[in-house]
Amino acid sequence: MFRKKAVTILMLFGLFSFGSMAYFYFTQRSFVKNQREFLIHLNNLDNYNSDLTSEALKNSLFTYNSFDKIAYDYDVMQQELKQLQNSKILDNKSYLNIKENMDKVLRTQVDNFLIKIQNFMLLNAAVKNSIVFLSSHVNGASYTQKIEPMLYVKAVKILDAFQNTKKMQDLDYLYRMHYLLQSNSQDKKIKLFVKTFNLHASYLMKKLPAFITTTKDVVVNRVDVTLHKEKKEFNKITLHNFVFFDRFAFVVTISLLLYLLLAIYLFLRYQKANQSLNYSLSHDKLTGLNDRSSLVKDTLALRKNAIILLLNIDAFKEINDIYGNDFGNRVLIKLTRLLNVYLSEISRAKLYRVGGDEFAVIFTDKSVDKVMEIGENLEETIRSKNFKIDNIRTNFSVSIAINAKIPLLENADLALKVVKKDINLHVMAYKEELGIKKEWQKNIKVINMVKSALKEDRVVPYFQGIVNLQTLKIEKYEALVRLILPSGEVLSPYAFLDITSKTHYYYEITKVMIRKTMEVAKIHTMQRFSINFSMQDIINENIIYTLFQLFDADKETAKRVDIELLETELVAVDDSRIGDFIRKVHSYGSKVLIDDFGTGYSNFSYLSDLDIDTLKIDASITKEIVSNPRKLHILQTIHNFTSGMNMKNVAEFVETKELALLLQKLGIEYAQGYLFSKPLPAPLKNSDVSI
Amino acid sequence: MLKYLIICVCIVSFASEPISPIPKTVEYNKAKALLGKKLFYDTLLSKNNTISCVTCHNLRSGGADSRKVSRGVDGRLGNIQAPTVYNARYNFKQFWNGRAANLKEQAEGPLKNPNELGMSPQLIEKRLNASKTYKKLFYQVYHSSRITFNEAIDAIVEFEKALITPNAKFDRYLRGETTLNSDEQEGYRLFKQYGCITCHNGINIGGNSFQEMGTFFSYHTNASYPDRADVLKNKKYHNVFKVPTLRNIALTSPYFHDGSAKTLLKAVKAVSHYNLGIEMPLDDAQKIVAFLKTLTGEKPKIVKNP
Numbered sequence: 001m002f003r004k005k006a007v008t009i010l011m012l013f014g015l016f017s018f019g020s021m022a023y024f025y026f027t028q029r030s031f032v033k034n035q036r037e038f039l040i041h042l043n044n045l046d047n048y049n050s051d052l053t054s055e056a057l058k059n060s061l062f063t064y065n066s067f068d069k070i071a072y073d074y075d076v077m078q079q080e081l082k083q084l085q086n087s088k089i090l091d092n093k094s095y096l097n098i099k100e101n102m103d104k105v106l107r108t109q110v111d112n113f114l115i116k117i118q119n120f121m122l123l124n125a126a127v128k129n130s131i132v133f134l135s136s137h138v139n140g141a142s143y144t145q146k147i148e149p150m151l152y153v154k155a156v157k158i159l160d161a162f163q164n165t166k167k168m169q170d171l172d173y174l175y176r177m178h179y180l181l182q183s184n185s186q187d188k189k190i191k192l193f194v195k196t197f198n199l200h201a202s203y204l205m206k207k208l209p210a211f212i213t214t215t216k217d218v219v220v221n222r223v224d225v226t227l228h229k230e231k232k233e234f235n236k237i238t239l240h241n242f243v244f245f246d247r248f249a250f251v252v253t254i255s256l257l258l259y260l261l262l263a264i265y266l267f268l269r270y271q272k273a274n275q276s277l278n279y280s281l282s283h284d285k286l287t288g289l290n291d292r293s294s295l296v297k298d299t300l301a302l303r304k305n306a307i308i309l310l311l312n313i314d315a316f317k318e319i320n321d322i323y324g325n326d327f328g329n330r331v332l333i334k335l336t337r338l339l340n341v342y343l344s345e346i347s348r349a350k351l352y353r354v355g356g357d358e359f360a361v362i363f364t365d366k367s368v369d370k371v372m373e374i375g376e377n378l379e380e381t382i383r384s385k386n387f388k389i390d391n392i393r394t395n396f397s398v399s400i401a402i403n404a405k406i407p408l409l410e411n412a413d414l415a416l417k418v419v420k421k422d423i424n425l426h427v428m429a430y431k432e433e434l435g436i437k438k439e440w441q442k443n444i445k446v447i448n449m450v451k452s453a454l455k456e457d458r459v460v461p462y463f464q465g466i467v468n469l470q471t472l473k474i475e476k477y478e479a480l481v482r483l484i485l486p487s488g489e490v491l492s493p494y495a496f497l498d499i500t501s502k503t504h505y506y507y508e509i510t511k512v513m514i515r516k517t518m519e520v521a522k523i524h525t526m527q528r529f530s531i532n533f534s535m536q537d538i539i540n541e542n543i544i545y546t547l548f549q550l551f552d553a554d555k556e557t558a559k560r561v562d563i564e565l566l567e568t569e570l571v572a573v574d575d576s577r578i579g580d581f582i583r584k585v586h587s588y589g590s591k592v593l594i595d596d597f598g599t600g601y602s603n604f605s606y607l608s609d610l611d612i613d614t615l616k617i618d619a620s621i622t623k624e625i626v627s628n629p630r631k632l633h634i635l636q637t638i639h640n641f642t643s644g645m646n647m648k649n650v651a652e653f654v655e656t657k658e659l660a661l662l663l664q665k666l667g668i669e670y671a672q673g674y675l676f677s678k679p680l681p682a683p684l685k686n687s688d689v690s691i
Numbered sequence: 692m693l694k695y696l697i698i699c700v701c702i703v704s705f706a707s708e709p710i711s712p713i714p715k716t717v718e719y720n721k722a723k724a725l726l727g728k729k730l731f732y733d734t735l736l737s738k739n740n741t742i743s744c745v746t747c748h749n750l751r752s753g754g755a756d757s758r759k760v761s762r763g764v765d766g767r768l769g770n771i772q773a774p775t776v777y778n779a780r781y782n783f784k785q786f787w788n789g790r791a792a793n794l795k796e797q798a799e800g801p802l803k804n805p806n807e808l809g810m811s812p813q814l815i816e817k818r819l820n821a822s823k824t825y826k827k828l829f830y831q832v833y834h835s836s837r838i839t840f841n842e843a844i845d846a847i848v849e850f851e852k853a854l855i856t857p858n859a860k861f862d863r864y865l866r867g868e869t870t871l872n873s874d875e876q877e878g879y880r881l882f883k884q885y886g887c888i889t890c891h892n893g894i895n896i897g898g899n900s901f902q903e904m905g906t907f908f909s910y911h912t913n914a915s916y917p918d919r920a921d922v923l924k925n926k927k928y929h930n931v932f933k934v935p936t937l938r939n940i941a942l943t944s945p946y947f948h949d950g951s952a953k954t955l956l957k958a959v960k961a962v963s964h965y966n967l968g969i970e971m972p973l974d975d976a977q978k979i980v981a982f983l984k985t986l987t988g989e990k991p992k993i994v995k996n997p
Contacts, residue, residue: 068894
């Protein structure tokens with residue numbers, strides 16, 4: 001909740017910051033651009049104004065001078081003024097005064113200035129024209145020197161005065177000057193000379209004062225003063241405007257800074273939370289060690305040169321059972337401490353807890369032999385150590401497997417299983433030759449075989465007759481499970497049942513057996529049929545449910561269907577469940593048989609507690625009674641004992657006439673074996689047998 | 692002492708060469724200029740499809756009109772002698788009285804003037820857009836599907852910018868590529884010493900200032916040609932006109948704003964009377980005319996090659 005809110009705030013903050021930054025950037029950029037443009041035009045105007053002024057001066061000084069430059073400057077000055085007036089920045093309210101001044105004061109001044117330039121050009125051309133003309137006029141009139149020398153001197157003097165006046169821009173050179181020539185000569189040429197001279201002299205006298213005034217006017221124009229004043233004012237306002245941008249930038253910076261700090265803070269928080277989560281995901285809570293998932297991750301990363309040492313506490317379940325889980329946990333902690341201390345002296349060794357009572361060490365710089373040595377040493381250390389917990393001294397042993405071959409953990413697991421099976425073996429390195437893997441692959445093959453057989457209805461009961469030795473008739477059939485391969489080959493349960501018992505297919509087989517035996521029993525009404533049940537079946541509620549459901553469905557047939565239980569398994573389950581089961585079976589009129597009696601502990605006590613109908617005596621006893629008196633005695637004792645408890649006996653594995661006759665003589669009720677019948681796909685039509 | 696004085700005057704006078712040659716080539720957008728040329732020659736731009744720009748600005752001659760006053764649509768008469776379009780790009784302002792600041796403003800003038808082409812921008816746009824040829828040509832140059840008046844003006848202006856007449860004999864003389872004969876040389880000297888140069892200077896030998904016609908004797912006081920007084924609304928500038936260019940002057944008869952002088956000699960004599968107050972000796976005037984004839988340049992490539 002907090003995080004969601006914080007992220008929202010962060011996003012808003014970020015949005016605001018970046019939005020303001022973008023706004024700031026664009027506003028500031030256009031402002032600076034406009035401001036610069038205005039100043040450029042202002043400076044240009046100033047420059048062209050100076051250019052024009054100096055060009056005008058040049059024109060007044062040099063007689064032969066092109067007007068091109070002055071015309072050009074005149075043009076661009078008008079353009080610059082227009083652009084200056086249209087400057088975008090003047091739309092900004094703070095420049096209202098400047099805009100007004102541009103429109104009124106400056107424009108008027110520039111217009112006036114340009115009019116003055118035009119006037120100047122008019123006067124300048126007129127004055128120069130006359131002076132140039134007079135110079136040539138006087139120069140070309142040297143003939144007057146002979147006729148009227150004084151006239152010529154006077155003309156030169158007047159011309160000089162005009163020249164000086166123009167050059168010095170000072171009318172004083174013409175002060176009290178008699179600028180007109182006078183001559184009484186009747187010479188036509190002289191008359192024309194005087195007339196033309198006086199025409200231009202009068203013209204110059206008329207134009208020179210205006211020319212000098214205009215030239216001064218042009219030079220001393222107010223445009224530059226106004227420009228400088230406006231520039232100063234503009235810069236002042238602009239500076240003020242920049243203060244706003246400064247403040248804005250400050251706010252944006254602070255906001256960005258806060259955004260960054262918040263982002264960093266949230267990131268750190270997130271990282272911290274993530275770290276603790278990662279830690280709990282990769283570490284075992286009890287011991288604080290890295291767990292199986294991190295081992296898998298590490299082995300994937302390491303791959304080469306890594307050796308695993310897998311350590312499993314022997315009979316840890318018993319420790320838990322005897323002392324309780326709490327005690328067991330403390331054992332684990334103590335062992336962890338021991339392992340840590342032990343491994344602290346070994347370089348590049350990392351400890352993991354990979355299961356309840358299983359630890360692993362990964363070595364990355366050791367040889368297999370070296371790790372083997374470490375493992376053996378470790379095993380001995382643990383075995384010889386007394387762990388003291390709550391003043392109870394306890395000791396235990398461990399099994400260790402070592403492996404350097406990929407897949408690391410799986411191979412080590414397989415090797416550890418081998419170690420566990422062998423009481424004398426404590427430490428072992430995985431080797432391909434162990435063939436553990438092959439067995440494992442074989443198991444999968446078998447399971448797949450069973451799976452498809454079930455699917456294709458190739459799991460069937462075979463029936464072996466049980467003969468009444470008195471009547472020599474087959475009274476019962478034992479249903480024995482068979483798997484028929486697609487080739488037609490028939491497999492006995494030794495080939496698949498043990499492996500299948502670890503899977504749920506086992507129950508499927510049991511269900512098939514019950515169902516199919518019931519079907520056969522329904523047809524063969526003269527015989528009883530027995531099905532083998534393991535303890536695993538009895539404690540499975542689903543199997544029990546199925547059995548009694550089928551029994552309920554056909555109660556007539558159910559009366560003739562018996563259950564065989566293995567003697568060896570009876571001790572493993574508490575009596576009440578077996579007792580309940582037997583009672584329920586009896587309620588249908590079915591009977592309960594004990595199979596293979598004499599192979600297990602052959603405890604007599606349960607025979608008194610449980611309501612057993614028939615006891616099948618194991619082949620290990622039956623087979624040898626002919627030759628071994630001790631076995632004969634055992635058989636007799638069992639028979640006597642069970643007869644007294646109202647139980648009947650079946651002797652298994654009867655393969656010779658001799659044995660059959662002996663059993664008949666001893667009064668054993670039933671016999672079963674190849675002598676009478678092999679297990680067959682269906683009960684025999686003729687149930688009579690002979691010895 | 693006298694000689695010294697005269698030398699002194701000469702030094703001051705010759706501070707810099709007052710005439711500069713026209714560049715041999717100028718840069719312009721060729722595609723635009725060619726389109727402008729087509730428009731310049733096209734009668735489509737006149738109200739009744741009778742005349743075009745070139746009717747009054749004869750590019751085969753001096754780029755001006757040989758008539759005293761030009762005739763517009765329906766035979767209407769203009770109010771002033773048509774100036775040359777050659778080298779107009781170097782003029783300071785356009786028209787005799789400088790009422791147009793540049794070529795663009797100038798080009799719009801005759802188009803809209805009811806006495807000249809008598810068109811409106813809308814009509815020009817309508818006619819141009821109706822022509823498949825123009826639509827294609829304008830699209831190639833301006834990449835727009837609709838032709839605008841401004842684009843048409845722009846093309847014409849670009850063409851006018853190409854109208855320069857380089858390599859006049861005098862320009863080549865200035866560049867040191869040839870020599871003038873004695874009459875021409877003498878004519879140039881007289882041109883300067885009579886003071887003509889004070890107004891006729893620069894690249895266009897004129898065209899860069901406004902001056903008064905008739906400084907010594909009033910020139911046609913009662914005539915009402917559009918002059919600077921019209922533009923500046925000030926009677927003080929009566930008879931003040933833009934100094935006409937003297938380039939190709941031998942080809943642009945008749946002379947003056949009123950077309951009153953039919954030959955160069957008459958023009959030189961008239962201007963020396965009104966603006967110098969003298970009757971110029973025939974010999975001097977002829978020499979000056981000889982000089983003026985060296986100002987005829989080559990036709991630009993864009994005109995020579997159809």
